[in-house]
Amino acid sequence: MWGFGVVRIVTDSPADIPPVLAKELGIVVIPLYVRFGSEVYRDGVDLTPDEFYRKLVTNRSLPVTSTPAPGEIAQVYDTLAEETEEIVSIHVSSKLSATYEVALQAREQMKKKCRVELVDSMSGAMGEGLVVIAAAKEARKGTGLEQVANLAREAALKSHVYMCFDTLEFLRRGGRIGRAQALLGSVLKVNPIIGVKDGETHPYGRERSRARAIDRVFDFVKSLPSIGELAVEHASTPDEAEALADRLGGIFPRERIYMSRVAPAVGVHVGPHVIAVSALEGQ
Amino acid sequence: MQQVQGGDVYTGRELREMFTAATSWLEKSVPDINALNVFPVPDGDCGTNMLLTLRSTVEEAYRAPDSDASEVAQAMARGALMGARGNSGVILSQIFRGLAEELGGKGSFGGREFAAGLTQGAAVAYKALSHPVEGTILTVARDAAVAATTASAQTESLCHIVDAAVSAAKESVANTPSLLPVLRQAGVVDAGGQGLCVVLEGVLQYLRGEVEQMQYRQPQVMSSGLPNVSRIVQLSAEREEPYGYCTEFVVEGRRKLDRDKISSRLADKGQCLIVVGDEKMVHIHIHTFDPGKVLQYGCSLGILHEIKIQNMDDQYRGFAEMVESQSPPASVATVAVVSGDGLTQVFQSLGVSAVVQGGQTMNPSTRELLEAVESVAQDKVILLPNNKNIVPTARQLQGLTRKKVRVIPTETVPQGVAALLAFNYDADLKENVSIMKQASSAVKTIEVTRAVRSAVIGKVKIGHKQAIGFVDGKLASVGEAPEEVLLRVLQGLEMKQSELITIYYGKGAHRSEAEKVVGLIKRDYPNVEVELIYGGQPHYHYIASVE
Incomplete structure (x- = not known):
């Protein structure tokens, strides 16, 4: 299906690429691990988002995430090396996860001959996903390794993700709250809007209701200088995501908006009620 | 294994x-x-x-x-x-x-x-x-x-x-x-x-x-789940008292060592004294202004090992610089005038940089406001006076400091809260002023108090100590109990566009009474969310926002 000369794209499960789209664009997704106590699951492989969010609400112990071992990623590269000689491997922000570091090690451990360019997306969720999609589309045109990798690196600088939260408890307990700590501890009930900026968790603002938080995200997207790609994703509120996408359809072609689901490896840190919009600037 | x-x-x-x-x-x-x-x-x-x-x-x-x-x-x-x-x-x-x-x-x-x-x-x-x-x-x-x-x-x-x-x-x-x-x-x-x-x-x-x-x-x-209030302010303030020297060493005793005795001998030599170990060897840790005396005493007990003395004031300076470089994302500070312990907490939990106590009948002086503006680390400051009578004082500050001061003319506490919530960590002073102004004007304020004397406002007669309710500063209702007035004012408002009512109950009100009002509002407006918060403000029994 993919010619031998075509650059192939590898990413990780926190990119939230819908499985159908991954298949269509030939993107290989490496699962992170999600662990509830002694039960270990491969994100999106042994554990679907539905199962995960159900467990997240009912389980007493908080799950944790861990990266795959370098050997596992090396294996993915080696397997793919039978179909291509060039791989661009795009990963969740190195400030939020060690996956990028592991991929660096994996490249050293490869057995097959294949060039691998690594890209730090400096984002997560569809903020990372849109970078991956842009790279995959470019690769399909037959563009060379360096150009695809550079395109991904440039896209990483123009990718935004805005996520509406009901609670910051998961972000706090998972230790990923970073600068969004400024939004913790409000006496009033608030709905924070948090994203990833320069690779780190970033506080965008807060509103007194979920509806208004979503309004604010809409305004953020609307005020971007340009929109090349747009994605809407949710943890467990599909209808809300559809409604938001319909609304975004007023400023960007509705049929081009990617609809996705927040993967368990991200859900561990953001909780079961988030809704997010990601946008990639460009034409 | x-x-x-x-x-x-x-x-x-x-x-x-x-x-x-x-x-x-x-x-x-x-x-x-x-x-x-x-x-x-x-x-x-x-x-x-x-x-x-x-x-x-x-x-x-x-x-x-x-x-x-x-x-x-x-x-x-x-x-x-x-x-x-x-x-x-x-x-x-x-x-x-x-x-x-x-x-x-x-x-x-x-x-x-x-x-x-x-x-x-x-x-x-x-x-x-x-x-x-x-x-x-x-x-x-x-x-x-x-x-x-x-x-x-x-x-x-x-x-x-x-x-x-x-x-x-x-x-x-x-x-x-x-x-x-x-x-x-x-x-x-x-x-x-x-x-x-x-x-x-x-x-x-x-x-x-x-x-x-x-x-x-x-x-x-x-x-922690707690608000991150004013880290920078705490550390940037000039320290007046020096910390002294962190002094540590291990004593290998000539005779049996008695930890309790060593502790009591060193107790008045400094702070943070810790003495651990056994009869043969103890580790002594103390923050002192005179490490010499402590070491001298140590020598009298036995042979000293692992002696470490550090100047903590030098360390502090280095630390303060490091913390400053990791400062919170905002380049703009906010200062709010608030009264009541509950409301102070509300503002702090929303990340206000400094709070000046004041409000109705207790307007802060220009000097107090100026001190607060000078106390924050940032050079750009947004002031939230939260009272009509404090707005003019706040406006004078620009001429009195080198810092850039802008006033959002909030006349009520809910307007101040709305403005602070809209604060954008990424935006500069000008942009924040504009979005905070807009946010503060989108909220409706209800204030309920008791009349300090009888009066006639418009056609309405008010008796001494009667409860009176205002909507955005205009008299809206008069009655006997503050709860009754609050409820009547809320019932008189157009609620179609509203989704959230926040009620701050003050020093003169009781939570249980306030909860009854909340119950009645929820019955009348099932789609509106009502949040009841302790404000602890004087003068006003209730301050409420409708948005």
């Missing part, structure tokens, strides 16, 4: 290996832990001190015959005592002492012995301090030990027991700011507690057989 019925048995070699793993795990966390270090002295070396303590512990362990758990534990306790540094390092060394006492004479050990060792260690650590402070590494050590002991009643598996200890330690670390005000003010968790948590986590990863994976992971700093 040998498998026996009910649990695993570990030897001295494994004891050493688990803390070797913990050392490399802690090493990754040193900069983060240093950055948290504000108590007892903000010198930013807590992580480094704990690492050096742990290294010395493990190095000594390698000198012992490694099959015997007791021998290794004794060696570790010795290494920890000799190499301990800083408050947290010395307290950490007591955990090893506890383990050594518990494992004494034992060739191998399991989960129960380890839990008992943690308990003993925490107990010894508490005793080593003349004034133990909660919300520090001590609290975390005790909470972890309690959880380990509880778990050991149900399982003998060391891995499960340490797992329980780590979970408890994490929660305990997150809770430290509620116990220790200086942490809460600085918006951090306790550095030493975080360090101990990371050490236990390192042990756990060893027990899980995840030493390989550790190199690709990074310990995470816990956060």
Whole structure:
């Protein structure tokens, strides 16, 4: 299906690429691990988002995430090396996860001959996903390794993700709250809007209701200088995501908006009620 | 590791290996832990001190015959005592002492012995301090030990027991700011507690057989659920009192050493005194202005080893610079005029940089406002007067300071809250002024108070002490009870566009009465969310916002 000369794209499960789209664009997704106590699951492989969010609400112990071992990623590269000689491997922000570091090690451990360019997306969720999609589309045109990798690196600088939260408890307990700590501890009930900026968790603002938080995200997207790609994703509120996408359809072609689901490896840190919009600037 | 019925048995070699793993795990966390270090002295070396303590512990362990758990534990306790540094390092060394006492004479050990060792260690650590402070590494050590002991009643598996200890330690670390005000003010968790948590986590990863994976992971700093108020203000303020010298050494006694006697002799020589050890050897840690005297006394007891003296004022300056470089994302500060302890907390929890007490009938002076503006670290300041009568005073400030001051003319508390909520961390002064102004005008304010004298406003007659309700400053209702007036005002409003009512009840109101009003509003407007918050404001029984 993919010619031998075509650059192939590898990413990780926190990119939230819908499985159908991954298949269509030939993107290989490496699962992170999600662990509830002694039960270990491969994100999106042994554990679907539905199962995960159900467990997240009912389980007493908080799950944790861990990266795959370098050997596992090396294996993915080696397997793919039978179909291509060039791989661009795009990963969740190195400030939020060690996956990028592991991929660096994996490249050293490869057995097959294949060039691998690594890209730090400096984002997560569809903020990372849109970078991956842009790279995959470019690769399909037959563009060379360096150009695809550079395109991904440039896209990483123009990718935004805005996520509406009901609670910051998961972000706090998972230790990923970073600068969004400024939004913790409000006496009033608030709905924070948090994203990833320069690779780190970033506080965008807060509103007194979920509806208004979503309004604010809409305004953020609307005020971007340009929109090349747009994605809407949710943890467990599909209808809300559809409604938001319909609304975004007023400023960007509705049929081009990617609809996705927040993967368990991200859900561990953001909780079961988030809704997010990601946008990639460009034409 | 040998498998026996009910649990695993570990030897001295494994004891050493688990803390070797913990050392490399802690090493990754040193900069983060240093950055948290504000108590007892903000010198930013807590992580480094704990690492050096742990290294010395493990190095000594390698000198012992490694099959015997007791021998290794004794060696570790010795290494920890000799190499301990800083408050947290010395307290950490007591955990090893506890383990050594518990494992004494034992060739191998399991989960129960380890839990008992943690308990003993925490107990010894508490005793080593003349004034133990909660919300520090001590609290975390005790909470972890309690959880380990509880778990050991149900399982003998060391891995499960340490797992329980780590979970408890994490929660305990997150809770430290509620116990220790200086942490809460600085918006951090306790550095030493975080360090101990990371050490236990390192042990756990060893027990899980995840030493390989550790190199690709990074310990995470816990956060409290509490607001991060004014870290920068706390640390940038010029300190008037110097901290002196952190002085530490080990005494190898000529005769039997008496820790209690040493403690009482040194008690008035400085702060943060910790004396640990046994009859042969003690480790002394003290913050003093005269290290010479302390050393002289030490010499009278025996031979001194591992002498370390550091100027904490130099360390503090370095630390303050480091913290400033990691300052919160905002380049613009906010200052609000608020009265009432509850409302003050509301504003602080929303991240206001400084609060000036004042409001209706108690307007702050220009000088008070100016002091608040000067106290914040940023050069650009947005003022929220939150009262009509304070707006003119606030407007005068621009001429009195070099800082750029802008006033959002908020006339009520709800307008101020709305403005603060809209604050954008990424935006500059001009943009923030514009979005905060807009947000403050989108909220409707209800205020309910009692008339201080009888009057006629428009066509409405008001009797002395009658309850009166205002909507955006205009008289809307008169009645006997404030609750009745509040309800009537709310019922008189157009609620179609509204989705949220927030009621702040003041000093003169009772929560139970306010809850009745909330019940009635919810009955009338099932789609509107109502939040009841303690405001503690004087004068107004109720302040409410409708948005």
